[in-house]
Amino acid sequence: MSGARLLVGPALVALLLAAAPPARAAPASRAAPKVPPGADVFAIIVGHNDGGGVLPDLKYADDDALRFYRLMRQLTTREQIALFTELDVDTWRQIQASGEEAPLALPPLKGRINEVFALFKRRIAERHQKHPGRKVHFFFFYSGHGERGYFLLKKSGTRLTDSVYTGADLQRAFADSPADVNQIFIDACKSQSLFTAKGAADDDELGPTSAGSSTRWSGRRGATPTWASSRRRRASSPRARRATCAPATSRTWSSRG
Numbered sequence: 001m002s003g004a005r006l007l008v009g010p011a012l013v014a015l016l017l018a019a020a021p022p023a024r025a026a027p028a029s030r031a032a033p034k035v036p037p038g039a040d041v042f043a044i045i046v047g048h049n050d051g052g053g054v055l056p057d058l059k060y061a062d063d064d065a066l067r068f069y070r071l072m073r074q075l076t077t078r079e080q081i082a083l084f085t086e087l088d089v090d091t092w093r094q095i096q097a098s099g100e101e102a103p104l105a106l107p108p109l110k111g112r113i114n115e116v117f118a119l120f121k122r123r124i125a126e127r128h129q130k131h132p133g134r135k136v137h138f139f140f141f142y143s144g145h146g147e148r149g150y151f152l153l154k155k156s157g158t159r160l161t162d163s164v165y166t167g168a169d170l171q172r173a174f175a176d177s178p179a180d181v182n183q184i185f186i187d188a189c190k191s192q193s194l195f196t197a198k199g200a201a202d203d204d205e206l207g208p209t210s211a212g213s214s215t216r217w218s219g220r221r222g223a224t225p226t227w228a229s230s231r232r233r234r235a236s237s238p239r240a241r242r243a244t245c246a247p248a249t250s251r252t253w254s255s256r257g
Contacts, residue, residue: 064143138179146188
C-alpha cells in the first residue's frame with residue numbers, strides 16, 4: 001500500500017458550496033466532487049455556528065454543512081453520511097416549505113464525531129474485504145470558527161480540548177484510514193494552521209517541499225502531501241481580522257496503493 005499521493009484544490013470548498021443547491025431549494029442534480037463510477041463514498045460533515053462565548057456566532061455554517069450534505073447525497077446513501085450540525089429555525093422552515101426530506105443531524109460533539117470516524121473506518125475496511133477492487137472515498141467537511149491549530153465544536157466537558165478539534169485530532173482520525181482517497185475540506189479562519197508544522201506563524205503556508213509538514217501528515221501509508229491554504233486578509237485589530245477572515249483549506253490524498 002505504498003506509492004500513495006496527495007492532490008489539492010485550494011478553492012474547492014468555495015466551488016462546491018457555490019455549486020450546491022441553495023438552502024431554500026429542494027435537492028437537484030448539480031456538479032459534485034469527482035468520484036470514479038462505482039466507487040463508494042463515506043462522509044462526515046460538521047457545521048457549527050456557535051462562537052463559544054468568545055467569538056461572535058455565525059449564521060450560515062449550518063447551511064454550509066447542509067449544502068455539502070446534499071452534494072454527498074448525490075454520491076452515496078444516507079447511511080454512509082454523518083451530519084453534525086444544529087440547523088436554525090429559518091433553515092428548518094425552508095426545508096419544510098420545499099418538501100425536501102429532512103436530514104438526520106446530530107449535535108457537533110467531539111466524542112460523537114470520533115465514534116463515527118471509528119465506525120466508518122470499520123465499515124470501509126469491511127467494504128474492502130467484500131469488494132477488494134472497489135475504490136472508497138472518505139470525505140470530512142467542516143464549516144465554522146477556527147483558531148490557531150483547532151476549530152470549534154459544541155461545548156462538552158470542562159476542558160478546551162473537549163470542545164475543539166485540533167490538527168493532531170484530524171491526523172489521528174485519518175492516520176489509519178483504509179479509504180483509497182481521503183478528502184478534508186475546512187471552511188474556517190486560520191484553517192491552514194491545522195496542517196502547518198508546530199509553532200509556525202498564523203500566516204505560514206507550507207509548500208509541497210516542506211519536510212516537517214509532510215512527515216506529520218504522511219501517516220503510515222506513505223502519503224506525500226502537497227499543501228494549499230488560504231491566507232487571512234490583514235486588518236487593523238484582532239476583532240477586524242476575525243471579521244475579514246478569508247478561509248478555505250482542502251487536503252486530498254490517497255492512502256492505498
